[in-house]
Amino acid sequence: MPIYEFPEDGIRSRPIYRPLQPDVAARFHLMVAEGAGAEALARLHDKLPDEASCSIHYLAGSDGPDGSDRLMQLDCQQTRIHFDDAQLADALRRELENASMGTRLYVAGGEGFIWRMAAVGASCGMSEEEVHVERCGSLARPAQCVHCKTRVEGVTTNIYECPGCGLHVTVRDHFSRRHGAYQSVRVDAEAPGELPPIEETYR
Numbered sequence: 001m002p003i004y005e006f007p008e009d010g011i012r013s014r015p016i017y018r019p020l021q022p023d024v025a026a027r028f029h030l031m032v033a034e035g036a037g038a039e040a041l042a043r044l045h046d047k048l049p050d051e052a053s054c055s056i057h058y059l060a061g062s063d064g065p066d067g068s069d070r071l072m073q074l075d076c077q078q079t080r081i082h083f084d085d086a087q088l089a090d091a092l093r094r095e096l097e098n099a100s101m102g103t104r105l106y107v108a109g110g111e112g113f114i115w116r117m118a119a120v121g122a123s124c125g126m127s128e129e130e131v132h133v134e135r136c137g138s139l140a141r142p143a144q145c146v147h148c149k150t151r152v153e154g155v156t157t158n159i160y161e162c163p164g165c166g167l168h169v170t171v172r173d174h175f176s177r178r179h180g181a182y183q184s185v186r187v188d189a190e191a192p193g194e195l196p197p198i199e200e201t202y203r
Helices: 037-047 068-072 085-097 111-123
Strands: 028-034 054-059 078-082 103-109 131-135 141-145 151-155 159-161 168-176 181-186
Touching (some): 028 037, 028 085, 037 068, 054 068, 068 078, 078 085, 085 111, 103 111, 111 131, 111 141, 141 168, 151 181
Parallel strands (some): 028 054, 054 078, 141 181
Antiparallel strands (some): 141 151, 168 181
């Protein structure tokens, strides 16, 4: 099962996310979430076979409800609560580096979080078929400016000022698989200073 699908419209490349489902070929289920993603992991856990082995890493204190208590009640070999994104990523990397064949990674949370954790999986040699993701909570987007390559997390507006180059850029629907972010381009290139209305688009 691929971690995402792309619409066949020839233009938009944004991923299509689907609810997490257990991989029947998995020998070990490594589950990671932030915020509202806790409920997705709980739902996934309920679908695992009784004899399944699993572990959980959860980022508390992020946007959305805190699902720490909910996840601590699940029957897993290990459940770890983290309070720092980088700390969680390091712990995930260490576990994957020591993982056995047949491990599957499941990630649930905001889009930026999903792709940061999926990148950890890829860096540890996991294929797309071994990583499963579900977007939960906010629709805020990770975006990368095509002019200076600055990445910004949690963009909720159609236009934002790039902190790297200072240009006003618009968030396109084109999604870069390599960077795990939507591409942003200068919105007033033809008429500098003339900006369309800035709207909350991705809440």
